[in-house]
Amino acid sequence: MPVPRGSTIDPERTRATILRAATAVLYERGLDGVGVAELCTRVGVSKETLYRHFGTKDKLVEAMLVERSDHVTRWLADVVADAGDDPHDQLTALFGALQEWYDDPVFRGCAMLNAATQHHVEAVRAITARHLDHYLRLLTGIAERAGAARPEILGRQLLMLAEGATLVATHQSTTDVGAHALQAALALLPTTDQAALPRAM
Amino acid sequence: MPVPRGSTIDPERTRATILRAATAVLYERGLDGVGVAELCTRVGVSKETLYRHFGTKDKLVEAMLVERSDHVTRWLADVVADAGDDPHDQLTALFGALQEWYDDPVFRGCAMLNAATQHHVEAVRAITARHLDHYLRLLTGIAERAGAARPEILGRQLLMLAEGATLVATHQSTTDVGAHALQAALALLPTTDQAALPRAM
DNA sequence: CATGGATCGTACCGATCGGTTCGATCCATG
DNA sequence: CATGGATCGAACCGATCGGTACGATCCATG
Structure with a gap:
């Protein structure tokens, strides 16, 4: 039944x-x-x-954002998990997934950040803050596996790069945003073999 | 008269x-x-x-954003110009200024990006795009003086960091965002004397 | 086949929005 | 002192907004 x-x-x-x-x-x-x-x-x-x-429309919006946040968080966590144990590979997979997202014709930036900027309702800001916390936790985990002395700082720096990349992809018509963000992210990892990176810079 | x-x-x-x-x-x-x-x-x-x-209210908004964009662009250019010729010092001054901005009680993120997210009017998006171009130009200039092989790429990566830092400062209650962004930015500069940096990471 | 919750379509409500109008007032100039 | 543009304050307008009400319809269950 x-x-x-x-x-x-x-x-x-x-x-x-x-x-x-x-x-x-x-x-x-x-x-x-x-x-x-x-x-x-x-x-x-x-x-x-x-x-x-x-x-209420606001309640609909909140329910919508919670579901979206959970979906995005799960998506990124799966992408990282499927990339194996190497932080290098994990970041490559992560920014590769982001680039695919940027290339989607319906891409219009992060829905949670957009909502927090548009709607000055406390509940929406709370959902957005929670979303960023999840994002930060994922990246801090990568920083830990990379052996960073201060993984919480490196995690936050990676968050700035990822969100900054999304922002630039949203508001500038540019290609290779994900690749450039990835290159910067890898440069922040401790004791990375720089010779293995594409010498694009 | x-x-x-x-x-x-x-x-x-x-x-x-x-x-x-x-x-x-x-x-x-x-x-x-x-x-x-x-x-x-x-x-x-x-x-x-x-x-x-x-x-029109829209025209008022546009006039407002143009003035604000010019003001911010001039402000950041002056901060960089007053920091001397060393890219290291210029980035330090830039992210220091950003941190002071983040600490301002009235800080609510980048007005142009907020406007572009709220108002789906073409004129507003154009002003925002122009603002980001100016921002990118300033950072690309620093990248050139730093001797980057691909200054336009490094400039864009610095833009991601700067805008990402502003975004994190807007939506997360955190301290030292500017300092952490600066540390990441300096790590992206070519042939920088890493030993001279604070070993915070 | 009858019941009743889910859904529809539409009309309706009060509030607010961006924008206009107008008579009264202020004040630098001629 | 008289003129006329700048400003005020408040009334007003049509449109749209979020939200409600109601009769008609649909359909799985008892």
């Missing part, structure tokens, strides 16, 4: 559909760039349904 | 006052976070006056 108790059509599926479709529209156009009416049209759902599931 | 022909009270001064006060309010609360009515109250001017000087 996959259908919930005493209901029809499966509300859970409806909620998931709203979340997925609304995420795409609000990411492309901005949180304040599309009203609830048009949002419902795009999603293919009535206003009453949307409001019964989320109560 | 400092007062313009055939007028009273000095409109130029009024315009400058509006621009300055509106910049502070819109930077703190966001471009869409305060309406024109409240904006006029805060600035201390009537709506008719504001609209006669700028015609």
Whole structure:
């Protein structure tokens, strides 16, 4: 019995559909760039349904951002995990994945940072802060495996590079952002064999 | 006769006052976070006056961003110029200035990047792109003086670091962002005497 | 087949938005 | 002192916003 108790059509599926479709529209156009009416049209759902599931546009946005943050965090963690144990390979895989993201036609920067910049609501800022903490933790782990004397500092420097790369890819029309960020990231690793790097600089 | 022909009270001064006060309010609360009515109250001017000087809220925003971009660009260029000829000293001065900015209670990130994220208007995106170009040019100049084989690449990497540092300072409550970014930036310079750096990493 | 929750479509609400208008006031100039 | 541009303050406008209400419809369950 996959259908919930005493209901029809499966509300859970409806909620998931709203979340997925609304995420795409609000990411492309901005949180304040599309009203609830048009949002419902795009999603293919009535206003009453949307409001019964989320109560408020802000709540929808928060649910959306939490899911997105978790998805991105899991994605990057998987990319790193699949790259083996070498921090060099892990960073290569990470910035390679970021570059693929930058090349996606729908790429419009980090959804959480965009939201925190657009919406001055405390809950949104909290979600963004949590997202950056997860990001920082992933990079600090790489810094530890690389044998950094101060992995929390190197982790934060790698975070600046990764977020800076995303920012530049968002606002400048440029190629090879990921490759250049990777090159800089590798240069920050302790006792790295520089001769093994492409001599692009 | 400092007062313009055939007028009273000095409109130029009024315009400058509006621009300055509106910049502070819109930077703190966001471009869409305060309406024109409240904006006029805060600035201390009537709506008719504001609209006669700028015609549109969007035009006011654009004028504001252009002035802000020019101001920031001039500020950073002066900081670098006053630091002498050594790229090491120039980066130290640059990230030191950025850190002072981060410590300012009214600091809320880069106004141009915030605006480009909030307002999906082409003119705003153009101003932001121009601002990043100026920023990139300044850093590429430092990269050239440092003797980088590919100064345009090193310049872009320094831009990622600087903007990434600003981003982290905006969204994470952390200290020493400027110092850590500086340390990373110096590590990217070619043939730098690493022993002279603080061994913090 | 009847019930009732889920959904739809639409009309509606109050609030706020960007922008306009207008009469009153201020003040440097002629 | 009279003129006229700059400014004020408040009323006003149409549009849009987030959110609600309601009758009709759909459909899995009992």
